[in-house]
Amino acid sequence: xxxxxxxxxxxxxxxxxxxxxxxxxxxxxxxxxxxxxxxxxxxxxxxxxxxxxxxxxxxxxxxxxxxxxxxxxxxxxxxxxxxxxxxxxxxxxxxxxxxxxxxxxxxxxxxxxxxxxxxxxxxxxxxxxxxxxxxxxxxxxxxxxxxxxxxxxxxxxxxxxxxxxxxxxxxxxxxxxxxxxxxxxxxxxxxxxxxxxxxxxxxxxxxxxxxxxxxxxxxxxxxxxxxxxxxxxxxxxxxxxxxxxxxxx
Amino acid sequence: xxxxxxxxxxxxxxxxxxxxxxxxxxxxxxxxxxxxxxxxxxxxxxxxxxxxxxxxxxxxxxxxxxxxxxxxxxxxxxxxxxxxxxxxxxxxxxxxxxxxxxxxxxxxxxxxxxxxxxxxxxxxxxxxxxxxxxxxxxxxxxxxxxxxxxxxxxxxxxxxxxxxxxxxxxxxxxxxxxxxxxxxxxxxxxxxxxxxxxxxxxxxxxxxxxxxxxxxxxxxxxxxxxxxxxxxxxxxxxxxxxxxxxxxxxxxxxxxxxxxxxxxxxxxxxxxxxxxxxxxxxxxxxxxxxxxxxxxxxxxxxxxxxxxxxxxxxxxxxxxxxxxxxxxxxxxxxxxxxxxxxxxxxxxxxxxxxxxxxxxxxxxxxxxxxxxxxxxxxxxxxxxxxxxxxxxxxxxxxxxxxxxxxxxxxxxxxxxxxxxxxxxxxxxxxxxxxxxxxxxxxxxxxxxxxxxxxxxxxxxxxxxxxxxxxxxxxxxxxxxxxxxxxxxxxxxxxxxxxxxxxxxxxxxxxxxxxxxxxxxxxxxxxxxxxxxxxxxxxxxxxxxxxxxxxxxxxxxxxxxxxxxxxxxxxxxxxxxxxxxxxxxxxxxxxxx
Numbered sequence: 001x002x003x004x005x006x007x008x009x010x011x012x013x014x015x016x017x018x019x020x021x022x023x024x025x026x027x028x029x030x031x032x033x034x035x036x037x038x039x040x041x042x043x044x045x046x047x048x049x050x051x052x053x054x055x056x057x058x059x060x061x062x063x064x065x066x067x068x069x070x071x072x073x074x075x076x077x078x079x080x081x082x083x084x085x086x087x088x089x090x091x092x093x094x095x096x097x098x099x100x101x102x103x104x105x106x107x108x109x110x111x112x113x114x115x116x117x118x119x120x121x122x123x124x125x126x127x128x129x130x131x132x133x134x135x136x137x138x139x140x141x142x143x144x145x146x147x148x149x150x151x152x153x154x155x156x157x158x159x160x161x162x163x164x165x166x167x168x169x170x171x172x173x174x175x176x177x178x179x180x181x182x183x184x185x186x187x188x189x190x191x192x193x194x195x196x197x198x199x200x201x202x203x204x205x206x207x208x209x210x211x212x213x214x215x216x217x218x219x220x221x222x223x224x225x226x227x228x229x230x231x232x233x234x235x236x237x238x239x240x241x242x243x244x245x246x247x248x249x
Numbered sequence: 250x251x252x253x254x255x256x257x258x259x260x261x262x263x264x265x266x267x268x269x270x271x272x273x274x275x276x277x278x279x280x281x282x283x284x285x286x287x288x289x290x291x292x293x294x295x296x297x298x299x300x301x302x303x304x305x306x307x308x309x310x311x312x313x314x315x316x317x318x319x320x321x322x323x324x325x326x327x328x329x330x331x332x333x334x335x336x337x338x339x340x341x342x343x344x345x346x347x348x349x350x351x352x353x354x355x356x357x358x359x360x361x362x363x364x365x366x367x368x369x370x371x372x373x374x375x376x377x378x379x380x381x382x383x384x385x386x387x388x389x390x391x392x393x394x395x396x397x398x399x400x401x402x403x404x405x406x407x408x409x410x411x412x413x414x415x416x417x418x419x420x421x422x423x424x425x426x427x428x429x430x431x432x433x434x435x436x437x438x439x440x441x442x443x444x445x446x447x448x449x450x451x452x453x454x455x456x457x458x459x460x461x462x463x464x465x466x467x468x469x470x471x472x473x474x475x476x477x478x479x480x481x482x483x484x485x486x487x488x489x490x491x492x493x494x495x496x497x498x499x500x501x502x503x504x505x506x507x508x509x510x511x512x513x514x515x516x517x518x519x520x521x522x523x524x525x526x527x528x529x530x531x532x533x534x535x536x537x538x539x540x541x542x543x544x545x546x547x548x549x550x551x552x553x554x555x556x557x558x559x560x561x562x563x564x565x566x567x568x569x570x571x572x573x574x575x576x577x578x579x580x581x582x583x584x585x586x587x588x589x590x591x592x593x594x595x596x597x598x599x600x601x602x603x604x605x606x607x608x609x610x611x612x613x614x615x616x617x618x619x620x621x622x623x624x625x626x627x628x629x630x631x632x633x634x635x636x637x638x639x640x641x642x643x644x645x646x647x648x649x650x651x652x653x654x655x656x657x658x659x660x661x662x663x664x665x666x667x668x669x670x671x672x673x674x675x676x677x678x679x680x681x682x683x684x685x686x687x688x689x690x691x692x693x694x695x696x697x698x699x700x701x702x703x704x705x706x707x708x709x710x711x712x713x714x715x716x717x718x719x720x721x722x723x724x725x726x727x728x729x730x731x732x733x734x735x736x737x738x739x740x741x742x743x744x745x746x747x748x749x750x751x752x753x754x755x756x757x758x759x760x761x762x763x764x765x766x767x768x769x770x771x772x773x774x775x776x777x778x779x780x781x782x783x784x785x786x787x788x789x790x791x792x793x794x795x796x797x798x799x800x801x802x803x804x805x806x807x808x809x810x811x812x813x814x815x816x817x818x819x820x821x822x823x824x825x826x827x828x829x830x831x832x833x834x835x836x837x838x839x840x841x
Contacts, residue, residue: 033492034596
């Protein structure tokens with residue numbers, strides 16, 4: 001009897017300008033397989049299902065336990081982390097494509113630097129005076145910590161941006177991940193010193209008003225961030241800030 | 250005089266800590282990292298960070314933290330730097346708190362602490378069970394702030410290949426490879442700090458991330474830096490076995506009351522919950538009544554091996570034991586451990602709040618590393634090292650939640666010292682050796698790309714991982730270690746026939762991997778041969794044929810240096826600094 005196998009179809013592109021092609025692979029099934037272990041298997045034996053030699057697949061990965069945010073890709077049409085995509089839970093053939101909203105590098109690897117640039121634009125940090133010993137930090141009650149901690153769990157995978165209908169070149173929308181970080185830092189007793197600047201950064205084109213409330217972001221987030229709550233809260237704060245700025249001018 | 254540029258390689262906790270201190274002191278930094286720094290392996294740390302803040306009224310002190318660390322490390326760590334680290338730890342926690350790390354809190358709004366292995370005090374601050382992620386983000390945010398001020402330039406997606414060393418033997422910069430364009434370049438610097446993490450990949454599957462190959466450490470080792478205590482490898486008692494990696498199940502699960510057990514009867518087929526209390530063997534609690542489930546990792550790992558392989562009591566005859574949290578209420582579990590419980594649920598498909606987890610030990614941490622002096626500088630002037638890639642803080646076994654503090658402390662120390670060193674460094678003669686080093690690297694790259702042969706680098710790597718895991722982890726026999734070393738030599742020979750199935754010059758991951766593999770192989774010999782030579786048992790290094798610690802012969806730091814000979818590295822031994830705490834027998838069945 002033939003042993004159980006796993007069928008994969010992977011979208012390949014040798015460089016940003018090269019044509020895209022689909023390659024099929026057939027791997028021996030093993031218990032506990034996931035998409036990253038399958039890609040590793042192909043690297044060790046880079047041969048397509050019809051026996052043609054090919055190249056190992058280029059993709060981002062690092063921790064393999066869904067905490068570094070590297071291996072986001074589209075699997076059976078859904079943006080998700082490849083490491084936690086267990087083969088046994090996926091319909092076959094498993095179709096794997098790169099994220100579609102970011103510049104393609106090669107195969108399944110894309111360039112997601114835009115998120116890190118967005119984090120700079122909203123000053124997503126607490127401006128400490130220095131790293132020398134200045135005693136303990138501000139008191140934070142557990143109730144506040146329980147609001148902030150989930151927001152701080154964002155792994156920058158960009159799945160929320162991939163699935164957002166408003167995240168595209170036309171709108172220049174920053175996306176849900178950045179907005180959640182604005183809420184996080186505006187909540188912090190010291191971080192809120194930049195609250196107004198952050199809100200103004202989200203007030204213009206590409207800012208928070210681009211959100212169409214499709215709610216795809218919150219559904220796709222692998223770390224279950226309360227993204228739509230964050231967008232509502234920050235939207236309200238941006239409007240208040242706009243009103244204040246208007247009255248002051 | 251303009252501030253000299255400092256190169257930091259690695260963007261985990263140690264690297265980012267160094268960057269922050271340099272930028273704060275007015276220096277400029279070029280920061281190199283294979284992955285965007287926010288995706289570095291430090292994110293995988295789960296349970297917490299140690300500091301004797303004594304916020305639980307237990308009378309904890311930094312001296313007790315110091316003693317626990319030295320004792321836990323079986324007296325192999327030099328005591329002066331460990332003492333300094335333990336004394337600095339409370340201040341580091343305060344700083345992280347000020348930076349906005351969402352640590353768990355007490356009802357009064359103060360930092361909460363929990364217990365970890367190898368101590369009887371609640372000394373571990375934590376942010377749920379994703380403390381490493383939260384700490385890394387805090388430092389990443391500070392570095393982003395300096396980046397936006399122009400003090401830091403990031404080279405993300407670049408891989409360090411080698412140090413540039415001038416004719417006087419001083420570091421003058423690095424060579425690195427752009428993993429996208431495959432461009433090879435040299436970068437000048439007044440000093441370089443390596444903060445390149447652990448070497449899990451030489452064991453194939455481990456709890457480490459993909460980038461933790463030890464390639465950078467091995468590269469500078471082959472350029473003349475000593476590698477110290479390579480044989481000390483921590484195998485974490487509780488990992489989830491997997492196809493692509495061994496996923497860590499944090500010690501904090503036990504810190505919060507998790508219990509390790511197996512059925513008392515061999516081959517018991519009942520479901521865990523059907524097995525009554527009296528028929529469960531809580532072997533850690535029975536064997537180590539004082540510390541129970543929170544014995545240090547080397548002890549717990551060997552106990553699990555014994556129960557599985559000697560007593561034949563693994564669950565369903567498999568190499569697995571239960572880690573049980575089901576007696577703790579869901580709300581508490583979610584508040585303190587949600588991150589790791591979600592990981593288990595996602596990868597195993599069972600909810601650990603309802604069903605005991607099935608776990609087994611997995612390679613986890615590299616105690617050894619690049620040899621450095623108390624100033625974090627290696628024996629090559631201008632090459633510094635900080636974090637897991639150096640050897641200083643953990644001796645023969647690291648205590649849980651000491652890694653995050655050692656990474657940040659080492660990074661904080663190395664940054665200003667490297668800057669000071671670079672400020673006093675006379676200008677380089679000519680290019681400082683950059684062109685020659687670049688040519689050497691270009692030749693290696695060219696040869697590899699054109700190489701004809703039949704060996705797949707990923708397959709060679711699997712074989713390396715298998716032999717290292719079999720012979721050079723928990724239980725070590727000299728015969729097996731010799732066999733592992735022979736296998737490595739054979740793999741080095743087969744490496745000459747390595748054939749890249751991809752010869753392109755754009756985002757070629759096989760090429761980058763093949764380069765790392767050569768370095769992994771060279772470093773594996775340091776680990777295996779170091780283990781072979783150390784005929785004693787100490788901390789994580791355990792030889793049944795030499796079951797006792799032998800201070801007379803082996804209370805020494807192992808120092809390996811590269812020879813390029815077929816026989817492998819050269820070994821010498823250095824006395825350990827034991828000026829504060831006199832070595833005493835290490836046992837955990839009773840209070841120290």
